[in-house]
Amino acid sequence: MAGGEAPPARAGFVVSKAIGNAVARNLVKRRLRHLVRERLALLPAGSLVVVRALPGAGEAGYDELARDLHTALQRLLGGPSR
Numbered sequence: 001m002a003g004g005e006a007p008p009a010r011a012g013f014v015v016s017k018a019i020g021n022a023v024a025r026n027l028v029k030r031r032l033r034h035l036v037r038e039r040l041a042l043l044p045a046g047s048l049v050v051v052r053a054l055p056g057a058g059e060a061g062y063d064e065l066a067r068d069l070h071t072a073l074q075r076l077l078g079g080p081s082r
Contacts, residue, residue: 006045011036013051020058028057028065035069042073049076 013032015025032051043049
C-alpha cells in the first residue's frame with residue numbers, strides 16, 4: 001500500500017453448530033458474506049468486523065438476515081436504525 005493508504009475493511013464470520021447441520025451453516029455463511037460484501041464500503045477503511053450468527057439464523061430468511069445486519073451496522077456506525 002503505497003502512500004500510507006489504509007487497508008480495505010474486512011469481515012469475518014462465526015457460524016457455530018448451534019445454527020444447524022453443515023448445509024444450514026454454509027447457507028447462512030454464504031448469505032452473510034453476500035450481505036456484508038454489499039455493505040463493506042460503509043465501513044471506515046481498515047475496519048475489521050466479526051459477524052456472529054445467532055442460533056435463529058438457520059431458520060431466518062435472506063430478508064430477515066439483511067434487516068438484522070443492517071440494524072447491527074447502524075448501531076456500530078452510530079447512525080439511526082430503521
